[in-house]
Amino acid sequence: MASITRRAFASASAAAALTMGSGARAQTYPSRPIRWVLGFGAGGVGDLTARLVAPKLAEGLRGQPIVIENRPSAGGIVAAETVARSEPDGHTLLLVTTTTATAAAMYRTLPYDTMRDFTFIGQLAAFDHVIATASDGPYQDLRSLIAAAKARPNGLNLGSIGVGSAQHLSVELFKSIAGIEAAIVTYRSTPELINAISTGEVQAGFETLAPVLPQLGGRLRALAIPSAARFPGLPAVPTTAEAGLPGYLIRSWNGVCGPAGMAQPLVERLNQELTRVAALPEIRSRLLELGVETAAGTPAALRELMQEEIARYSRIVTDARIERL
CATH class of the missing domain: 3.40.190.10 (Periplasmic binding protein-like II)
Known part of the structure; x- marks a missing residue:
């Protein structure tokens, strides 16, 4: 019994030390520029969103620069694999998008597991x-x-x-x-x-x-507009339900992920900063001009969204008898 008690105490002490270590790392994070990897070329809506958000996000992260790295490929696979294989220290992030979900639905195999190989941090926008x-x-x-x-x-x-x-x-x-x-x-x-x-x-x-x-x-x-509500910038354009096709709803979105295994304090810190930036009036108004709405949320909400979207697009692929790649 004494031996079991000592082992339990040692395990608890190790866990506490790990937690304290993670907390300490969060206090000094980031210690160098953050690499934000995008799975598409410059100029698209996701790229414009990331480049608009990055400087404001950097301000809350000890002023460390956030470097946008475009790695375009089919399905955004190259970018996702790059991040999945990176160190989970918070210095390499992925702009995860609707394309990440459609790739999981369309491709027979991927060099990563979409739900297991990433740490979900938070949604950024919807459009x-x-x-x-x-x-x-x-x-x-x-x-x-x-x-x-x-x-x-x-x-x-x-x-x-x-x-x-x-x-x-x-x-x-x-x-x-x-x-x-x-x-x-x-x-x-x-x-x-x-x-x-x-x-x-x-x-x-x-x-x-x-x-x-x-x-x-x-x-x-x-x-x-295949959305539940009219787009504020086009108040005269009806939703698909108003136009006679209820049930047809499609929205794209993006958010931020890191490699699997990121420490919880780092996730919380990044999520807090994403939420702060998404609420900035200048960010909200500028994105709205681009047809984008900010949509901050919890890590759990982003994970749930990804699961739902993969399931949804998988059903579309199956029902339409589209051959998977």
Whole structure:
């Protein structure tokens, strides 16, 4: 009994020492610049969000610079693997996005486990999608587009960017909920998609709102926003439920993760700073101009969101009989 008691005491002492050590490290964290890895190139909504947030985040982290590192690849896999294999000391972070969830749904195997190989820190932002058509095209609202598709099965082309992206899978979901048959045409980039919509190469395009926003009222017309509420910057554009298609909801999001095994005090510190920055009026207003809304939350909430999104997009892939990569 005495031996068991001594072992228990030793274990408790070791745990206490580890906790105190983690707390001490949190007090001196970060001790060098933080590397924030993004799985896509410069200029996109995620990149713009990270670059806007990084300086304000750095101010609360002992003034250490936050260096944005773009590592674009299909599904953001290269960036995610880079972070998953890094030391869990809080100096290497990942901008985790909807693409992280769609990659888990689309790829048979990944060089990491999305739910086990990362420490979830907190959500940063959420942004709407939009269904858009040519401003001089025949479709004045979503009902007329759906009616035309039903009248001519497989007679309409619907556009999105890359196969397996949230945008592409959102078109598959749209077809299923609307009960239509239509061809899906995918493009390598948003500018190519916008050109295809405006010229009538596709009758409607499905994209995140931010890069399309400058074209609305010019080359493009917004038919609906697939969100629960109207986008504040486009108060005249209805939600998909208001436009006659209840149940069709798609939003993209991003947040911050680190490698698995990060100490809890570091997670709490980073989450606290993300929450602080997300509440700054200048950050909120600037992001809103880009079609992005801040959406801070707990580490547990981000983990739950990821689980839900992987399950959701996996169902879309299965129901649409999309071949996994």
